[in-house]
Amino acid sequence: MNPKEEALKVLKEADEVANIDVYEYLKEPERVVETYFPARTKNGIEYFKGYRVQYNTALGPAKGGIRFSPTVTKEEVEALALWMVIKNALLGLPFGGGKGGVVVNPKEYEEWELENIARGFVRSIAEFIGEDKDIPAPDVYTNERIMAYMMDEYEKIVRHKAFGVITGKPIILGGNPVRNIATSLGGYYVLNEAVKLKKVENTVAIQGFGNAGQGIAKLLDGQYKIVAVSDSKGGIYCKDGIDIEKLIEVKKKTGSVINYEGCEKITNEQLLELDVGILIPAAIEGVITKQNADKIKAKIILELANGPTTREADKILYEKGVLVLPDVLANAGGVTVSYIEWVGNKRGMPFNEKETKELLKEKMVHAFLDVLEVSNKYNIDMRLASYIIALERVKQAMRYRGLI
Numbered sequence: 128m129n130p131k132e133e134a135l136k137v138l139k140e141a142d143e144v145a146n147i148d149v150y151e152y153l154k155e156p157e158r159v160v161e162t163y164f165p166a167r168t169k170n171g172i173e174y175f176k177g178y179r180v181q182y183n184t185a186l187g188p189a190k191g192g193i194r195f196s197p198t199v200t201k202e203e204v205e206a207l208a209l210w211m212v213i214k215n216a217l218l219g220l221p222f223g224g225g226k227g228g229v230v231v232n233p234k235e236y237e238e239w240e241l242e243n244i245a246r247g248f249v250r251s252i253a254e255f256i257g258e259d260k261d262i263p264a265p266d267v268y269t270n271e272r273i274m275a276y277m278m279d280e281y282e283k284i285v286r287h288k289a290f291g292v293i294t295g296k297p298i299i300l301g302g303n304p305v306r307n308i309a310t311s312l313g314g315y316y317v318l319n320e321a322v323k324l325k326k327v328e329n330t331v332a333i334q335g336f337g338n339a340g341q342g343i344a345k346l347l348d349g350q351y352k353i354v355a356v357s358d359s360k361g362g363i364y365c366k367d368g369i370d371i372e373k374l375i376e377v378k379k380k381t382g383s384v385i386n387y388e389g390c391e392k393i394t395n396e397q398l399l400e401l402d403v404g405i406l407i408p409a410a411i412e413g414v415i416t417k418q419n420a421d422k423i424k425a426k427i428i429l430e431l432a433n434g435p436t437t438r439e440a441d442k443i444l445y446e447k448g449v450l451v452l453p454d455v456l457a458n459a460g461g462v463t464v465s466y467i468e469w470v471g472n473k474r475g476m477p478f479n480e481k482e483t484k485e486l487l488k489e490k491m492v493h494a495f496l497d498v499l500e501v502s503n504k505y506n507i508d509m510r511l512a513s514y515i516i517a518l519e520r521v522k523q524a525m526r527y528r529g530l531i
């Protein structure tokens with residue numbers, strides 16, 4: 128699948144359904160910074176390809192994560208940045224959308240090498256980022272340590288402290304105590320609203336067992352029966368439920384969930400088609416397509432991953448009555464807590480756990496209800512409804528700025 132084409136398909140459809148008329152202005156990003164930068168590794172000086180896309184900044188500075196992955200492409204980062212425009216606008220955050228990526232397999236490098244790669248990437252994009260310009264954060268295969276190196280490198284370049292240039296930092300460096308679990312917690316709040324509308328079996332399958340996947344597993348554990356989990360190496364299925372604490376230990380010690388004993392081994396494809404109440408894609412894009420959509424048995428799909436479902440698949444699922452809680456809503460808890468972290472950095476007084484959770488819950492529930500209202504008004508799925516709300520806001524900001 129081509130993620131940019133997928134993102135543009137929904138953009139165009141939303142534009143037409145609600146007569147918004149912004150597609151022409153948003154079909155390309157405002158700026159794409161493409162770099163090829165050096166970093167010292169065990170192999171000597173290596174060069175890496177990196178991207179930072181600022182898709183649209185009408186609502187505020189660009190905001191969105193940076194991923195380290197061997198499969199990163201310019202089109203993927205552009206799509207991810209467009210999804211950030213929609214997500215940030217939908218949540219009412221004063222941010223435009225951005226995203227970054229470095230083409231690297233972090234599993235082949237040690238910590239000191241990843242530090243050099245993180246610092247090298249920041250040197251290559253430093254003039255384009257800033258607390259009020261473009262604010263990166265973690266995404267796939269990056270974490271708070273990488274964020275700390277990035278912030279430190281940026282501060283060395285600009286020669287002043289700049290906590291607000293990056294979010295998802297360690298707490299001691301201005302990070303927020305909820306950021307680590309924020310993507311999952313936001314999804315959890317959305318799911319709690321969704322199950323009030325649609326009663327489902329309490330069984331859950333989760334694809335991906337990193338920040339988003341582990342977080343949601345911890346939150347749902349006890350309340351739901353988590354019967355299947357996967358990572359890049361494959362998956363496991365236990366009809367009586369998985370002991371999540373034990374699974375986290377196994378993942379930490381052996382590197383994969385497949386080493387958990389006592390469950391049946393399954394593939395990532397099989398996991399998606401299990402007979403469960405709730406399916407949670409929390410790994411990569413394009414896993415639910417027109418090829419498998421018809422075989423999906425879950426009644427609710429909570430998209431913690433960005434872009435897991437193609438538009439064609441969306442339509443099949445909608446016809447079948449599956450409630451898809453779209454990425455731009457379901458995983459918006461991450462950037463919402465990033466916003467709270469950034470405000471705390473700017474005012475010089477961080478928000479504590481309780482304040483953050485209250486603000487997050489309020490914003491997520493509010494966004495869910497907004498989306499529900501628009502989806503009922505036009506009789507459309509929640510993804511399209513989310514885009515309509517967001518695009519109307521972006522359009523208004525562009526109008527007032529005299530950009531359209």
Ligand SMILES: NC(=O)C1=CN([C@@H]2O[C@H](COP(=O)(O)OP(=O)(O)OC[C@H]3O[C@@H](n4cnc5c(N)ncnc54)[C@H](OP(=O)(O)O)[C@@H]3O)[C@@H](O)[C@H]2O)C=CC1
Nearest residue numbers: 267268335336337338339358359409410431432433458461
């Ligand atoms: N972190 C955040 O704040 C946010 C993340 N997201 C999205 O959530 C998704 C997951 O991100 P996050 O949890 O942060 O990333 P992590 O790097 O923490 O975890 C990624 C997980 O996905 C698994 N994975 C990678 N490739 C595959 C594959 N081909 N099939 C199945 N599983 C795979 C990895 O497996 P393994 O462990 O074996 O490597 C890992 O368990 C992404 O789409 C991301 O954009 C969205 C909003 C915010």
Ligand SMILES: O=C(O)CCC(=O)C(=O)O
Nearest residue numbers: 191192264266461462465
């Ligand atoms: O926290 C952030 O700023 C961005 C998170 C992100 O990259 C995402 O929501 O996909």
